[in-house]
Amino acid sequence: MKRRNNFDFLRLFAASLVVIGHGYALMGKTPPMVLDTPISTFGVIVFFSISGYLIAGSWEREPQVYNFFAKRALRLFPALFVVVLLTAFVLGPIVSDLPARAYFADPRTYHYLANLRLSIQYFLPGVFESNPLRNAVNGSLWSLPVEFCSYMMVPVIGLLLSRWRVLAFGALAAILASVSVYLVLFRADHQFTFYAMDLRSGTAMAAYFAAGAVIWHVRRTIPLNMIAALVAVAVYAGLSRLSIGAAQFPIATATAFLLAYVIITIGESQSLPLPDTGRYGDFSYGLYLYAFPVEQVLAEHLYGRTGQWSLIGLAFVFSMVLAILSWHFVEKHALALKPIARKTVPSTPQPTTN
Template identity: 35%
Template sequence: MPPALPAHRLNNFDAVRMVAALTVLVSHQFSLTGHGEAGLFEVHSWGGVAVLVFFSISGFLVAQSWDNDPRLHAFMARRLLRVWPALAVAVVLTACVLGPLIGSMPWRDYVHDPLFRRYFKILRFSNQLFLPTGFEGNVLGRVINGSLWTIPIEMKCYAALAVVGALGLLRPRWRPLLAVLLVAVAVGYLWPAPWRYGWIVRRDMPLEFMLCFAFGMLCHYHRPRTTGPGAWPLLAAAWAAGAVAYAAHQQVLALVLWVPLTAVWVGTSSWPVVRRLGRFGDVSYGLYIYAFPTQQLMIWLYKDRLPWGAVLLLAIAGTMALAFASWHGVEKHALRWKPRTPRRAAAEKAPALA
């Protein structure tokens, strides 16, 4: 018999996150080459929809992590170890290797420029777009890594979950009230004023991401109604409610109703071949944090020498290589420092049974 798959590979989550990260990459390739990203319902690019998927899955899995070990310090340590080490390496490589390579500034002038020092504020989860140098000739040549702006929002979601959990509001008796509150916020705030139309200029995206995170979290607390065959009634209800919202021209609300439960249901499913896409490592985070600068570099080098599709394939190949290096060289090693859950630690200390 073939060896059993590890538990985390018995579902589709690795594949869903990988597809979402690649969708963000492909979507950005259009805007980075001046073609404009394809949009969905005029309220999100396809990359934006993929980010909604990311936040939905994150809410589901992070709530599970909290339940496994609801100690505040241990929870935040796990979240930081998952996000920060790989981000730190990406920031250092971008600022200290890529930046000097794409510009002609002397090293001394480069490192003493305020933009160089400011770029490292990303490591404090502050969004920074610029270095002293840029990709001259690119459409968005001054933007070094435009994807990282969602990471501070993700960290706020982690902090909010920890606070709500520490206050005891995730206990069973409070969950129905929490669900009603989230639906009320979604309907009340996302029922849009005219200025919210058009995904390029909308400013309420952080709330949408956080709502998807929260609905993903609720999906965890209402298993098995949100996973497996038992999810069909709730899935049908969510899609029917989203259809009503869409018919009322509330496209954003429709997406927030559709995406979280659908993403969680697909992720918790176990489909042949699909569930094995993560067997070489969870590369989705690496794909996300390295895609934008890699795309900028490939466009800068080859935009006048190769067709658009060839440049895209080079960007995908380069990003994939960096993502694998990030997982195997940084991320999986950082995760070994995660605090053990009390139950696991107790099990390891217990004497073996005869």
């Protein structure tokens, strides 16, 4: 029997934070902060910290490259394919300012399909051009190529640096956090992208992923303790307020590990039984994928007529319905193919992870 944990709840909670943060931004408001971090960014940090921890565990249980990437692809791509195709060919022509014929004749409509290969595109012709956040069809997609690149770290380190994996993941977390600080503080006048990824945000989130992987490998040496987690929150809150030039590099590394430790401790805690949302299905990914375009549709009609909380409440209801449908009609069936993906290489079963 799989031991119960709180990760399903935390992922759904993280997706909800993203919905709230985007609801503010899409209504032209400043999003609230959580521990000096914009609330939607904090939600993504939760996702990446948990992902690093669970994916490192997945590789340790079954260190087979083909099986590893087959499982990751089956979790990531089927739901993405559906949301991209529905957005481009159903939502787009309905809400576009262009006539349907002009919309489908515009080559930019088909450029949007680059999202299927994780080269993220936000624009569809005539779509959301008068919204407070113009032309952004699905801003949540930015994190997916970062997530997939983070996955690549795990087998590379697992195969090449297995004996030094804790040191390797720790060094990688420090390097990525430092690169993010450098780009934000010292190269703010430049935009740095790789394969359509914003490297400022991407390196920061990958640092949390690497920190989560470190915590997986040291979890027996450094126990996950709720008292220690409370201390870590206090230390994190203090460090995150500091802005003292070059000292930001070690501070960023420390905060990545501290916050990942807190998140994973809550996830693994048996003394803090959070609601078992996973018994109904894992709706977090679907909520994350669908909420942004739903909120943009609502913003188009509600902006200037009501506050952001009306939009957030309606968006959560509609997006959750789509997330439930995505789980039951797409994601659950894709995950059921995992034993087929394993068939070429003998392996042992493992729990489902994001």
